[in-house]
Amino acid sequence: MTEHRERIRAAMAKAEVDVLVLGREANARYVSGANRLWLAGTRPFAPSCVFVGATGRVHLLSVTDDGVPADVPPANLYPISWNPMNLTSAAARAAEGTTVRRVGVDGMSPLFAGLLAAVFPDAELADGEAVLREIRRVKTPGDVEAIRAAIAVAEGALAAVVAAGPTVGARELAGVFEERMAQLGTTTPAFAPVIDVAGDRVAARVGVIHEGWEGVLSRTWPSDDGARAASAAGVTACRPGARVGDVIQAGVSVDGVGLGHEAVRAEDKLAPGMVLFVEATRDRARWGETVLVTDETPEILTSTVV
Amino acid sequence: MSGGPLAFDGTLDRARMGWERHARLVESLADHDIDVLVLLGQGNVGYASGVRMPGADQAQAIHRRAVAVVTTDGTPPTVWAPEAATVPTDLGLDVRPGLNLEFDDDAQRLVQSLPRGRLAVDDATMPLWRALADRDPQDASVALTAAKIVKTPDELECIRRAQAINEAAIADVETMVAPGVPATELTGLFLRRILELGASGNTVDPVWQVMPHSIKAGPYSATGDVVFPTVTTPRRFEARDVVFVDTGMHYEGYQSDYGHTWVVGGDLEEYHRRHAQQWLDIVAAVVEVTKPGATARDLTRAAGEVYGRKPWLAHLYLAHGTGTESAEMPFVGTDLGEDFDESIVLAPGMVLVLEPVVWEDGKGGFRAEDIVTVTEAGCERLSNLRFGAYGLA
Numbered sequence: 087m088t089e090h091r092e093r094i095r096a097a098m099a100k101a102e103v104d105v106l107v108l109g110r111e112a113n114a115r116y117v118s119g120a121n122r123l124w125l126a127g128t129r130p131f132a133p134s135c136v137f138v139g140a141t142g143r144v145h146l147l148s149v150t151d152d153g154v155p156a157d158v159p160p161a162n163l164y165p166i167s168w169n170p171m172n173l174t175s176a177a178a179r180a181a182e183g184t185t186v187r188r189v190g191v192d193g194m195s196p197l198f199a200g201l202l203a204a205v206f207p208d209a210e211l212a213d214g215e216a217v218l219r220e221i222r223r224v225k226t227p228g229d230v231e232a233i234r235a236a237i238a239v240a241e242g243a244l245a246a247v248v249a250a251g252p253t254v255g256a257r258e259l260a261g262v263f264e265e266r267m268a269q270l271g272t273t274t275p276a277f278a279p280v281i282d283v284a285g286d287r288v289a290a291r292v293g294v295i296h297e298g299w300e301g302v303l304s305r306t307w308p309s310d311d312g313a314r315a316a317s318a319a320g321v322t323a324c325r326p327g328a329r330v331g332d333v334i335q336a337g338v339s340v341d342g343v344g345l346g347h348e349a350v351r352a353e354d355k356l357a358p359g360m361v362l363f364v365e366a367t368r369d370r371a372r373w374g375e376t377v378l379v380t381d382e383t384p385e386i387l388t389s390t391v392v
Numbered sequence: 393m394s395g396g397p398l399a400f401d402g403t404l405d406r407a408r409m410g411w412e413r414h415a416r417l418v419e420s421l422a423d424h425d426i427d428v429l430v431l432l433g434q435g436n437v438g439y440a441s442g443v444r445m446p447g448a449d450q451a452q453a454i455h456r457r458a459v460a461v462v463t464t465d466g467t468p469p470t471v472w473a474p475e476a477a478t479v480p481t482d483l484g485l486d487v488r489p490g491l492n493l494e495f496d497d498d499a500q501r502l503v504q505s506l507p508r509g510r511l512a513v514d515d516a517t518m519p520l521w522r523a524l525a526d527r528d529p530q531d532a533s534v535a536l537t538a539a540k541i542v543k544t545p546d547e548l549e550c551i552r553r554a555q556a557i558n559e560a561a562i563a564d565v566e567t568m569v570a571p572g573v574p575a576t577e578l579t580g581l582f583l584r585r586i587l588e589l590g591a592s593g594n595t596v597d598p599v600w601q602v603m604p605h606s607i608k609a610g611p612y613s614a615t616g617d618v619v620f621p622t623v624t625t626p627r628r629f630e631a632r633d634v635v636f637v638d639t640g641m642h643y644e645g646y647q648s649d650y651g652h653t654w655v656v657g658g659d660l661e662e663y664h665r666r667h668a669q670q671w672l673d674i675v676a677a678v679v680e681v682t683k684p685g686a687t688a689r690d691l692t693r694a695a696g697e698v699y700g701r702k703p704w705l706a707h708l709y710l711a712h713g714t715g716t717e718s719a720e721m722p723f724v725g726t727d728l729g730e731d732f733d734e735s736i737v738l739a740p741g742m743v744l745v746l747e748p749v750v751w752e753d754g755k756g757g758f759r760a761e762d763i764v765t766v767t768e769a770g771c772e773r774l775s776n777l778r779f780g781a782y783g784l785a
Contacts, residue, residue: 268580346451
């Protein structure tokens with residue numbers, strides 16, 4: 087986490103953001119390393135993690151230190167509250183003694199805009215999500231190891247789907263994937279498995295969230311109708327300096343991979359350390375690899391053979 | 393342990409549910425002087441339009457979300473949907489391609505499409521927040537709550553079905569609870585069974601928390617109260633572990649909420665049964681006063697005190713509503729205080745998840761969740777908790 091926080095502090099200084107007040111779980115996890123209860127879907131902005139640039143202090147919404155790294159001491163934990171003022175007060179306490187002119191947030195609502203203005207009267211709001219997106223995009227070696235571990239779970243669970251065979255329906259195969267994933271010790275899928283059974287052919291995109299990190303891949307078996315070759319062309323295009331749009335030109339879709347799904351756009355330039363999910367679909371077949379952009383040849387992190 | 397999706401007795405008319413929800417929402421917007429409602433929260437989008445994106449981790453759900461715009465001019469909602477297949481065809485929706493509101497261009501495209509008038513929003517990304525600066529956006533939560541807090545008969549049927557699927561999956565999971573079994577194995581069976589039984593998706597990482605005998609013996613508590621919930625790990629159960637169970641999934645966007653307490657190995661002490669009986673007594677007392685016109689304060693009063701404490705967790709509540717969100721209004725017994733509870737008046741069609749906690753520090757405790765809906769005469773159950781393991785009815 088130390089490396090993450092140093093990177094964030096540098097980016098905050100550059101963006102002239104004094105405090106980050108974060109609601110999104112992936113951002114909170116990047117900053118704090120905490121493993122909090124996983125919930126599916128969107129939820130409205132509320133301050134659940136505060137990072138102060140001047141002090142490097144992390145304050146976190148949590149009733150317990152269970153799952154919270156030791157460098158976030160119990161005194162920096164604040165419990166859930168149904169009174170939103172308690173949450174903005176907790177943010178203000180975290181920043182006590184520092185000058186706050188710009189508060190970076192990863193979402194906003196009229197309610198919290200008013201309450202944050204009350205506790206940081208001299209501050210304006212800035213796009214904290216944009217700051218974190220840029221930092222999170224380029225992985226540290228530790229991040230890449232975490233993604234490899236997540237992929238190992240996803241591939242282990244996919245093996246159970248392959249073994250189950252096409253005589254079982256898509257819904258049942260999704261169940262097989264999630265059951266095996268949990269048996270391997272990871273209880274949270276990255277998304278509902280996308281599985282299509284057509285005759286004796288199965289196409290599956292599967293993903294897990296393992297200790298916060300996403301492991302994702304797709305496969306079609308027994309025949310893939312050229313999806314695999316198309317995916318390989320996209321993977322080859324993942325060179326530093328290329329744009330995401332150049333990879334898409336190869337006939338694939340491209341998503342960012344990190345603490346869950348990450349957004350990339352066609353104009354984004356690839357750099358070493360970025361991790362991308364490159365997937366080709368042909369008819370009802372799909373093939374997708376998770377790829378690490380390096381200085382040279384891209385490294386494919388997924389390896390399932392079907 | 394198979395046999396396909398669960399069958400249901402009750403009737404569900406999805407189109408009617410969609411029309412009735414939209415009508416309720418439009419009426420509430422008019423009451424709150426709102427002309428244009430912009431919705432990003434996927435529970436709210438589903439409520440307003442029937443559009444539900446497939447379940448996903450928050451990070452993916454944020455980037456691939458449907459957006460709904462509701463107006464009071466008599467036209468159906470506009471939805472910006474990343475997947476056309478998620479859009480119901482019988483509601484006359486104005487369907488447009490998906491937007492990624494993480495970026496300024498899409499945020500501006502959305503805002504430029506909005507009609508004039510007083511505007512409210514449930515949540516915003518920073519690009520959307522900036523793009524709305526000239527529109528003086530109002531908070532949508534009060535108007536949304538006013539519509540959503542009372543359920544239509546079809547919504548109640550969805551909750552009933554969600555709960556029935558959840559309970560059926562749990563009945564299978566419970567048979568595998570034994571010393572030496574890792575908690576994550578329970579999760580695996582649960583996730584598989586809810587899919588097989590017809591759930592639309594899982595909502596929360598299932599909790600199978602082994603409870604300490606005392607607060608002090610447990611993990612650090614920022615409130616001084618019992619710590620719950622904690623995240624499930626592959627830790628293996630031991631005989632006589634007291635396990636607080638909490639799971640939730642959804643059916644057509646409507647949430648289940650299953651809570652119970654298990655004693656691993658089934659070798660019950662007198663106090664295990666006593667705690668369960670006390671929990672049943674608290675629920676019976678609360679149910680007794682749950683009827684139209686009662687306030688949330690009446691419910692907390694009926695719950696009383698057990699072992700010198702209010703019988704629920706200080707950082708949570710005695711009860712919460714449920715619907716398209718797993719915990720929504722009405723909230724009962726939160727840290728918003730007694731005046732807030734006094735202001736919550738029950739009405740037919742409201743739903744309450746009653747989740748008292750009996751805690752005898754030094755011995756541990758009991759927690760379960762029972763779901764009721766308020767009726768004209770009182771209330772009726774949407775859940776069907778079993779207490780056979782405790783030798784209780």
